[in-house]
Amino acid sequence: MNRIKVFSPATVANVACGFDVIGLALDNPGDEIEMWLSSEPGIRIREIHGADLPLEPSKNVCGVALQALVKKLPDPLNAGFEMIIKKNIQPGSGIGSSAASAAGAVVAANILLGEPFPKKKLVRFAMEGERLASGSAHADNVAPAILGGFTLVRSYTPVDIVGLPTPPGLWVTVIHPQIEVKTSDAREILKHKVLMTDAIKQWGNVAALVAGLYRNDYGLIGRSLEDVIVEPVRSILIPAFQELKIKCKEAGALGGGISGSGPSVFMLSTSEEIARNVADVMNNIYQPLGLEYHIHVSTVNQEGVKVISR
Template sequence: MDKQKVTAFAPATVANVSCGFDILGFAIEDLGDKVSVALSDKPGVRVVKIEGDNGKLPYESEKNTCSVAVKAMVEDLGFEGGLEIELYKGLPLGSGMGSSAASAVAALVATNTLLGNPYEKKDLLPFGIESERIACGAGHADNISPSLLGGFVLIREYQPLDVIPLHVPRGLYCTLIHPHLELNTSDSRSVLRRNVTLQDATTQSGNIAGLVAGLFQEDMALISRSLNDVIAEPSRSILIPGYDEVKVGIVPAGALGCGISGSGPTLFVLSPTEEIAWEVSRLSQQVFDKLQLPIDLYVSAINTRGAYIVEEEI
């Protein structure tokens, strides 16, 4: 008997990873969104239920990232039946943890399974990118790709799309620090410089190459030296209270480096061990306690699984 409803989970992500603006990202364990997609007798793609968003997300199919991604997929497939989408948000909105991407990816993976897996997992990427245009005005893939595929990914080129999985070093951990602020991606992109100097472009290129090499060589010192962004973070960091204090404060603990997760306000810190990642968590809490700003803290290994099916109903 054919499946009637499928539920999928897609993880949170860290995009940019300091120097890799719009081209690097990695996935987080356990934190993410769930989406259920069911067959319907009524043609078309509809969002019928949203939980966990405090009433902020749209139900209109042309505005919700889940339905935008699914519509792009079924149009490409030529499917003319009906689909109903239920979204269960586990990620805060405007957090810089790939919230819109996780929703879209979970919807795509659920729909693909529901319809008999007409696409390979990686072939769902273009449909997810279309949903990101709705969310933030730019069709970037540095959240969509790691949420779907897991691990570290490099987006070498967008036209045509060329996504490359990278090596994940043993022992690498991430601490996420989410201040209770909402920072829209479109606003965060608006503060960026439109032109960069040749010197900054050269420095950034060296750091990207160094970070990729450090991942493959499992060279923690090289990863640490390369976690430096001279293009986006200097402009964006002024929007995030506690950024400078955390960046300085985590160095004595042995952390590799700190940066802005996506467009913020969440900060990420990479550490060579789980023990150091938890110490980073403690030190970060102290910083924000002094600022009297509530935060959420997460410590996670790098998620190499990506999105997956939670449940199938007949």
């Protein structure tokens, strides 16, 4: 096999209280990457559809992530890859656009090479793409994109990723206002110090969210979806954010918050019916604002990057 095409999913990072440590993968939307081995050494991005992004590998998250993988090969100087990227996740959307590209590139390359690296090792390579995109090599998007489901980053030094269970029947509704919030800009407005009382509350919510996922305790999950550190600062960048949270919960959502650095907002629900009712509520709130937006209703992607064809 010397050619492959993969689907790389959008992701929700932070999942409210888990800033930089918890994420989940979606079944839609997602990027598509077609990659093939080349007899000519080096990495070449032939085409990019759906976004105006650089073809130069050192300036593209796919290229940078793949370069990190190639460096760990026994014969890196002779490795050759070419690819075509189809971006279905808009950059700056808050649902892991850069992560999907980086994750898809390293998974595709690993399969073409006969899978010399375990999936968790691929997370470290994909993080280098995130470093290029945002200035920070965070894993809360790339880990679920590669591994699927919910993931927890226990440590960054060294990188230690823990897979978490997904309760049955869990659905995600995401609204993406068509405004761009760059991750690097969203990080700049964060406070560098937090109150001990806020930190204690946040730790409790993170621990309870993990416990809720293991116990299939939807009530506990809902009570844990509270961010007292990051959301109060970032929410001012998102139109009608507080109204979204209140009315979506009234419609039956367990709760939710800002997806990644925004502007997307996610809500978790216990059934497709509730998730689609939540989508209707989001639509009713945003339609009068005169702002373009997209709404995605999805199950949790348990597989991560998927092979479309080979």
